[in-house]
Amino acid sequence: MQNPLFGNDTMGTVMQATADETGGIRVLEVEDLHTIFDTEDGVVRAVDGLSFVLRQGRTLGLVGESGSGKSVANLSILRLVPQPPGRIVSGRIRFGGMDLLALPESKMRAIRGKRISMIFQDPMTSLNPYLRVGRQLTEVLEQHERMGRSAARARAIDMLARVGIPEPAVRFDGYPHEMSGGMRQRVMIAMALLCKPEILIADEPTTALDVTVQAQILDLMRDLRQEYGTAVVLITHDLGIVAGTADEVAVMYAGRIVEQAPTAELFANPRHPYTLALLRSLPRLTGERDRLVPIPGRPPRLIDPASGCPFVPRCAHAQDVCRREYPAGRNVGPAHDVHCWVDVTG
16 A cells, blocks of 8 residues: 555555554654763763654654753764764664664665654754755755656755745745745755655754744644654753643653653653653743742763762652662553652642
């Protein structure tokens, strides 16, 4: 049976994935991923045993403070961690019946931009300022789809129109510096979606955009996800964006996921002290008693981390066992998992 969006090859790949207890098809499984950086001060454990599942047509929000390992985790999926100083030292990343960490670089190049695409944080540094926008788009199609220049131009202009860029044929021949930040971000989204990928990784896609453009970009990503059936990893520190966009949320701290649940469940019933602290730090305008509550302390150093829970110095619920041993994961509700020794509720 042919998928009209992706074609026979992609449908065959998706069908290799397995349906889990939620009824969703698993298109990506990250298992015990470890990524480190060698520095003059020691080894930084940026990703320290990360595991998660991404399901077809759904959005997973990956949240946490700056330095929690969100971006490094997703660069690791695409094997784009700079070497040196970075290294993926262990773990598995299953996609389409393959372990991405075991593939030769030539096969990874065939996957990047075609089957797994990424929107980077800053479109101005991600787009080549010396090349016209159209040339940067058509290169993707010429490389991955083996399209001729004329067909690639037609598809690229159509995609620019789909992402809401006015006068797409004119913008096709323009340069990135001639566009606003919101339009450049739309170009990055168009580029990421040109080959109709199975997975889209969006790393802070609305950073530095005003709230009106933010809303437009998020609505666009939601519409295109529904149209193409693409699974999305949304990396952000903004819980407000996650609440209105993601189906599931994974909370990262010190390179690990400390809590994961469906979005509504996590916001209604947070069970990890760090998740509670993140939610309480959200600004509110309902009165003096509901003002922003900052998280005390600072994120941990990731060089030679202690054996216990890294959130202990900032946690009001910490006990002796928390200082001795990192907590194993436990299930506290339907598809709701938490790594914490203490049973806390919001």
